[in-house]
Amino acid sequence: MSILAKEIWDKKLFNGSWQPAQQTYHVVEVATGQGLGEIGYASAQDVVEAAQQAKITQHQWWSLSYQERQAVFERAVALLTEHQAEVIAWLVKESGSLQLKAGFEVSISIQVLKHCIGLPAADQGTLLPTQNGKLSIAKRVPLGVVGVISPFNFPLYLALRAVAPALALGNAVVLKPDERTAVCSGYAIARIFELAGLPKGLLHILPGGAEVGEALTLDKNIASIQFTGSTNVGRIVGANAAKTLKKVSLELGGKNSLIILDDADIELAAENIAWGAFLHSGQICMTSGKILIHQNIYEQVKQRVIEKVKNFVVGNPSESHVTIGPLINAKQVQRVEQLVNAAVAEGATLEIGGRADGVFFEPTVLAGVTSNNSIFSEEIFGPVAVLIPFSTDEQAIELANDGDYGLSAGVISSNVGRAMQLGAQLKVGLLHINDQTVNDETVNPFGGFGASGNGTRIGGPANADEFTQWQWMTVQAQAPHYPF
Known part of the structure; x- marks a missing residue:
């Protein structure tokens, strides 16, 4: 029936x-x-x-x-x-x-x-x-x-x-x-x-x-x-x-920070970034919108993320091999394209992707984004990973808390105590130590701070x-x- x-x-x-x-x-x-x-x-x-x-x-x-x-x-x-x-x-x-x-x-x-x-x-x-x-x-x-x-x-x-x-x-x-x-x-x-x-x-x-x-x-x-x-x-x-x-x-909404500390496993970090940034083509309020990576491992993590994105398949989600489906409509695709183009014009480096095709948008990696770039604070709602280097835990906290949103955050580290100490200073309603930002188990109280x-x-x-x-x-x- x-x-x-x-x-x-x-x-x-x-x-x-x-x-x-x-x-x-x-x-x-x-x-x-x-x-x-x-x-x-x-x-x-x-x-x-x-x-x-x-x-x-x-x-x-x-x-x-x-x-x-x-x-x-x-x-x-x-x-x-x-x-x-x-x-x-x-x-x-x-x-x-x-x-x-x-x-x-x-x-x-x-x-x-x-x-x-x-x-x-x-x-x-x-x-x-x-x-x-x-x-x-x-x-x-x-x-x-x-x-x-x-x-x-x-x-x-x-x-x-x-x-x-x-x-x-x-x-x-x-x-x-x-x-x-x-x-x-x-x-x-x-x-x-x-x-x-x-x-x-x-x-x-x-x-x-x-x-x-x-x-x-x-x-x-x-x-x-x-x-x-x-x-x-x-x-x-x-x-x-x-x-x-x-x-x-x-x-x-949210502009959620995923923080990768310098003691993180490179492959685990890249996996968490890919899932947090690209799940459902980034159309999730908890999407990892600001990916903060310690400068000591920034290049390694960036290259591994790019390698993963190269293997993504864009297309009809009814086909089992597809990993990136459509956005909800062409209007949203145009909005994402405008945000990416503006970010590049303001100094970001387009590592991969960036092109629109009807209701589809290529999975995109933007590197070298700084806090004065408009895409640093703008919720994208599209398949775009925004990579931001940082040098100290204190700077990571400052960058994560810089903005009006306060929904979700994740911290990836092999030192749980260090990650918890950093996480305790983040102004968010949802905090995940050693996980990316997209999480919900239905039995947890869900909600954010500030504009979230x-x-x-x-x-x-x-x-x-x-x-x-x-x-x-x-x-x-x-x-x-x-x-x-």
Whole structure:
């Protein structure tokens, strides 16, 4: 049985059942441009109606027993596990993911659902100290309706990591997936939960443009926004959410430093650089965007990275031998090309790559980049390794902390104590000693500092903080007497 057959979702939106849409948007295979169907394209009015329905249904969902809510997630795990090959195929076509990356994305999405099985039965509060004969209880209660705005790069996982725990903790959800990847993220999630028996009207999938995102942030019936995307758009989302005093979680961009110390193994360093810089063509918020290499081993590491890049194969990710797939569209390719050309004009050395071809961009190595080069601080979101030499640990710390972002960092060294001492001085939300910067295990609190977010976290122990709010309740045998 296919769960994502075209006739199910074509020209439709999801509100618990599949409804014809007034507007549509063409779905294409990124690498070839081949048409795959048409998704429903939502409007601001669709958001208003979805939020109203979700608010009503949320009360019914929260009134169910925790065992009933758990059972939905148990079935969801089984369904995604059973149909993972179909979802992987959609990720390859619609988001341009390599088979390796798509398989990993589905596996961690299954892990998210598994974690959510336990959330309805988790501790929902604590008993506080108070006077004898009185109960004082701090309770966790759902927010109500959670709006989720998710990106194109890890479309299934970055949507599900918010949708699933929000539902498991008693909320309703209105999801706006990126319209370019709405089938492999939004509609895949809709089908999994539809077949798992989630009550109708609790989950709404509304692909659309900026109008839909703005409507989510302003709607009075939506209590919270969880946004993953660029820092510039995140600022707009945060400002809009403030107008209705919404809770808001902003998971934004990064210019992440991977620091290679002079005692590092050359081959291990090159492997970590290649993975951190080129996985999914660099279209990851955690991509190793500033690769800081000690001057004593700089030339050796650079040459080994270039050798690896020479062996990369650019092409359609559906072909197993391909290592670098397409960017999400030609517009993004043009942006990357402009950034690389500007970097070279400002003094960087183009060691390899640098050419655009439709939706593809050659894997590129820029060497000799300095802190006054614009590409030092600009998030690229393309397959470009930016190599920067340094001479001391103190200089590496200064270069890593130079900038507005603070998402992820990695330090590679044979001396763990030295690496930890250096890492402790980096202003990041995610720190990896002896690993590159692209890491997530679903049970960890994920988020960044500075322009990489607003200090919120999502994942693991942070989910309860993100998708519930505290209520204080006291209970006494009878009302007390007061002096007036």
